[in-house]
Amino acid sequence: MGSLLPQSKTETSCSVKMGSLKAECLDFSLVVVYIVFLCAILLWGLLYRTRGRTGFPSQTKPPKNADDKSNNNGNVPENSAQVPKAASSSIVQTYMSTFFRRHGVFVTRHPLLVLCASLLVPILLCIGLIRFKVETRPEKLWVSPGSQTAYEKQYFDSHLAPFYRIEQLVLATSASDQLEAPTIVNDNNFKLLFQIQKKIDDLRANYSGSTVSLADICLKPLSTDCATQSVLQYFQLDPKKHDDLGIDHAKFCFEHYSSEETCLSTFQSPIDPSTILGGFPGSNFTEASAFVITYPVNNKVETTGQENAKAMAWERAYINLVKEEILPMVLAQNLTLSFSSESSIKDELNRESTADAITIVISYIVMFAYISFTLGDRPSRLWALFVSSKV
Secondary structure, three states: OOOOOOOOOOOOOOEEEEOOEEEEHHHHHHHHHHHHHHHHHHHHHHHHHHHHHHOOOOOOOOOOOHHHHOOOOOOOOOOOOOOOOOOOOOHHHHHHHHHHHHHHHHHHHOHHHHHHHHHHHHHHHOHHHHHOOOOOOHHHHHOOOOOHHHHHHHHHHHHOOOOOEEEEEEEEEOOOOOOOOOOOOOHHHHHHHHHHHHHHHHOOEEEOOEEEOHHHHEOOOOOOOOOOEOHHHHHOOOHHHHHHHOHHHHHHHHHHOOOOHHHOOOOOOOOOHHHOEEOOOOOOHHHOOEEEEEEEEOOOOOOOOOOOHHHHHHHHHHHHHHHHHHHHHHHHOOEEEEEEOOOHHHHHHHHHHHHHHHHHHHHHHHHHHHHHHHOOOOOOOHHHHHHHOOO
């Protein structure tokens, strides 16, 4: 019988360990090369300065009497003492001066060639941006592709199935300054929850000209009903049963959710109250201060990026519904609402990436204008602006 457990990788990467620090061999070698190169430059500079201080010829004192500088004819004698020239400038400075002088002459003689080359080279270097794509998938951003975790997830997804997508709502009561949050388990809140559930069931999203509902994408263990995790499952999501049995039936199911048949969900599974309630002390579920509603949605392995397009279209419609309709309903009952979808993190990363682009463009424009005009001269005429500034 073949094993379903992923085999551990046999390849071992080269690494260097120094105490509690561990670095790859490539990173370590680059650091060593950088340190050696830096030490060589500092040593060369120290030796050059030392040689420059000791190698200058000593200055000759000037003649004592100014009258000795010239003879009767007013000419300087050949054997008179002369003041030596100053020490020669640095070799590096001489080379740089010569290079930039020739460079400046070339630029002034070939302005069109320099402008075209200055534009062509950056354009050629930016050709790769054609295939540039912002990565917004959290598992790709925060998990190394070569890690054991990524390997095991890929094995699990390809041999079994990806973990289902999660859409979630959390309704909670608010705590006052001196009192704890009151219980959320009452008839009014159950009725509100049924109204929210109806809006979720009636939600339709548009995808490529067709409508998508929760029933089309949700996880169905028995191929009939969605595996919705909600306290309403104790009434099989039926408001009429709630009207007949009352809230006492939900409290009864908190204690007998696995043994009583009337407490089973629509997909014939017991619902653990610890997964659908929050803010309860110990195991006293009747004192819970939050409802947690979870909608598991089928997930697929993405190869082209369109495998979960239907689910993502429904999730966008779901977020809009919560913001525009469900949130005002919850606030009217003095409750708080938190919500999320599987694509929430991805959408937030995409939004932040787009927002940062505008900020970066504005900052570069301001920096360019500041440097151009502060380093230049004040123009005497308006049409001389581009000549006097550093644009």
